[in-house]
Amino acid sequence: MSSSRTARERVRAELTREIADIARRQLATEGATGLSLRAVAREMGMVSSAIYRYFPSRDDLLTTLIIDGYNALGEAVENADAATHREDHTGRWLAVCHAVRDWALAHPHEYALLYGSPVPGYQAPQDTVAAAVRDTVVYGRIISEAFHAGALNPPDVAPPPPAAFAEDATRVREIISDIPDDVVARALVAWTGLFGWVSFELFGQFNGAILNRDPAFDHAMRSHAAYLGLPL
Amino acid sequence: MSSSRTARERVRAELTREIADIARRQLATEGATGLSLRAVAREMGMVSSAIYRYFPSRDDLLTTLIIDGYNALGEAVENADAATHREDHTGRWLAVCHAVRDWALAHPHEYALLYGSPVPGYQAPQDTVAAAVRDTVVYGRIISEAFHAGALNPPDVAPPPPAAFAEDATRVREIISDIPDDVVARALVAWTGLFGWVSFELFGQFNGAILNRDPAFDHAMRSHAAYLGLPL
DNA sequence: GCTCGTCAAGAGCAGTGCTCTCTTTTATTT
DNA sequence: AAATAAAAGAGAGCACTGCTCTTGACGAGC
Numbered sequence: 132m133s134s135s136r137t138a139r140e141r142v143r144a145e146l147t148r149e150i151a152d153i154a155r156r157q158l159a160t161e162g163a164t165g166l167s168l169r170a171v172a173r174e175m176g177m178v179s180s181a182i183y184r185y186f187p188s189r190d191d192l193l194t195t196l197i198i199d200g201y202n203a204l205g206e207a208v209e210n211a212d213a214a215t216h217r218e219d220h221t222g223r224w225l226a227v228c229h230a231v232r233d234w235a236l237a238h239p240h241e242y243a244l245l246y247g248s249p250v251p252g253y254q255a256p257q258d259t260v261a262a263a264v265r266d267t268v269v270y271g272r273i274i275s276e277a278f279h280a281g282a283l284n285p286p287d288v289a290p291p292p293p294a295a296f297a298e299d300a301t302r303v304r305e306i307i308s309d310i311p312d313d314v315v316a317r318a319l320v321a322w323t324g325l326f327g328w329v330s331f332e333l334f335g336q337f338n339g340a341i342l343n344r345d346p347a348f349d350h351a352m353r354s355h356a357a358y359l360g361l362p363l
Numbered sequence: 364m365s366s367s368r369t370a371r372e373r374v375r376a377e378l379t380r381e382i383a384d385i386a387r388r389q390l391a392t393e394g395a396t397g398l399s400l401r402a403v404a405r406e407m408g409m410v411s412s413a414i415y416r417y418f419p420s421r422d423d424l425l426t427t428l429i430i431d432g433y434n435a436l437g438e439a440v441e442n443a444d445a446a447t448h449r450e451d452h453t454g455r456w457l458a459v460c461h462a463v464r465d466w467a468l469a470h471p472h473e474y475a476l477l478y479g480s481p482v483p484g485y486q487a488p489q490d491t492v493a494a495a496v497r498d499t500v501v502y503g504r505i506i507s508e509a510f511h512a513g514a515l516n517p518p519d520v521a522p523p524p525p526a527a528f529a530e531d532a533t534r535v536r537e538i539i540s541d542i543p544d545d546v547v548a549r550a551l552v553a554w555t556g557l558f559g560w561v562s563f564e565l566f567g568q569f570n571g572a573i574l575n576r577d578p579a580f581d582h583a584m585r586s587h588a589a590y591l592g593l594p595l
Numbered sequence: 596g597c598t599c600g601t602c603a604a605g606a607g608c609a610g611t612g613c614t615c616t617c618t619t620t621t622a623t624t625t
Numbered sequence: 626a627a628a629t630a631a632a633a634g635a636g637a638g639c640a641c642t643g644c645t646c647t648t649g650a651c652g653a654g655c
Contacts, residue, residue, distance in 0.1 A: 139601080140654085163480070164396050174557055180645080181603050189643065199646065248395070248479030260571065286518040288589040295578040298517050302572050319573070321559075322582050324552060326568075334481055336558075338406015339492065343549070345525040349553050358590050359522040371621070371632080400612065412614080413634050421612065 145295055147185045149175065150193050155241075158196060162240045162248060163186040168192070194252060198262045205265025207234045212269050219362040220277035222238060227270055228325050228352040235329050241331060271307030274318045275341070277361060278310045285317060285360030292316040321355040328352075364510050364569040379417045381407065388472075390428060394472045395482060401426070405513050406593030425482060430494045432473040437497025439466045444501050452509035453593040459502055467561050473564060478558055496538060499554070503539030506550045509593060510542045517549060524548040553587040560584075 140355040161167075168189055174181040186192040211230035215222045244250075245263075277283050291342050292300070292312050300312040307318060328351055330335055332344055341347055357363055385403050392400075400421055404411040419519070420425040443462035447454045469472040477495075481487075509515050524544050532544040539550060560583055564568055564576055573579055589595055 243480035248475035293578040323559040324556040327555040346525040354521045
């Protein structure tokens with residue numbers, strides 16, 4: 132009884148996975164707007180309406196791809212961090228930066244789906260946020276551990292964060308635990324700086340100007356490290 | 364002869380402008396992928412094929428909107444800079460930052476078109492780049508003037524840019540004139556940091572975490588100013 | 596053995612960008 | 626003023642999209 136039911140559910144899970152895989156391949160070549168349910172169905176030898184047995188709408192398929200994307204990026208970041216020495220906080224930060232950029236360059240359309248313009252009419256469901264912060268959690272752990280190891284000695288040039296920032300800092304501390312407001316503020320600047328750079332590079336803003344990008348990126352991220360107070 | 368010819372060309376120019384205007388309104392409400400030539404034609408009381416007399420393709424209409432967008436943002440940035448004291452370089456930087464963010468918040472879909480995921484299959488023609496650097500030119504002027512006024516005293520924590528950066532720095536100096544490589548590098552970090560923040564805010568990455576955004580943004584941009592070496 | 600839920604298939608709806616042809620309007624030339 | 630050339634609008638049509646609804650087949654549980 133349950134064995135046959137699982138047999139059915141197993142083929143269902145298998146097909147669901149295959150649809151997502153083909154969709155991901157299409158996403159990689161055509162981009163988000165080029166993702167077509169009918170094309171996926173065609174490639175599977177299915178009729179288009181059959182897809183709807185597995186994904187109630189195109190947006191649901193997109194959601195799956197987004198969650199998978201966040202997880203893939205998060206895993207890449209986790210692996211990069213794990214391959215470094217725990218006490219080498221600067222190395223960990225740089226490893227995270229390069230992991231984000233490398234993954235983005237390898238999966239430009241997926242990156243665009245995660246960090247580019249939101250798909251119009253598409254409202255990200257709550258399921259995505261858990262996966263979305265996976266890389267941020269790694270980043271937060273590095274900052275937090277560096278701070279508590281006394282390895283964060285920021286240059287004394289930045290103004291203190293405004294009082295109005297306290298509330299947001301408390302919320303951020305649910306991810307990056309136990310660091311003072313000013314470190315939260317600096318962490319935010321570095322984090323947005325990382326993704327700002329990657330987005331500029333990927334979305335064509337550097338075209339014709341910044342061409343030798345590997346060393347420029349590395350130096351920019353070292354600059355952020357210096358601003359964070361990480362030792363160089 | 365020429366007066367009648369201009370009569371025809373005048374109504375043509377008028378219609379072209381009206382199409383672009385309606386398209387911009389649609390873009391503002393529906394987003395880039397929701398921009399439909401047929402809908403524009405419908406709103407104009409035209410038949411869809413007639414639009415093609417004015418814009419050979421949807422991409423051409425998009426190009427027009429993109430150029431207009433860059434110009435609108437560039438003008439906003441220029442005005443913000445012009446409203447400050449020329450010697451107050453920090454104030455000018457902050458004015459530019461807020462102008463970019465304010466414009467982006469007021470025109471989220473247009474900002475997404477300019478700085479978000481590139482539209483798939485769409486190749487930005489050369490016409491766009493002239494308009495695209497308009498805000499960067501203002502920024503570059505501020506940095507350059509601050510440097511030559513001796514107002515740039517960066518904290519001595521950042522590593523010097525790598526030798527491989529020299530070539531790109533030369534290219535950047537065509538926009539930001541006469542500043543040394545390390546200032547170019549810092550300027551790049553701040554510039555990407557600004558747009559990284561705005562993109563995060565606009566594309567939903569701050570949702571549920573950073574809510575009191577005005578003061579947080581202002582502080583973040585002051586931090587970039589400090590890193591640039593601008594006096595606070 | 597019969598019923599019932601699951602699934603694939605197909606037709607169809609409303610929409611899209613774009614092209615082609617045909618007709619009407621406008622401007623120029625003879 | 627009439628004839629000609631150029632430009633623009635109208636409409637049909639192609640191939641495509643997401644999505645819905647109905648029909649028919651198959652396998653599991655009573």
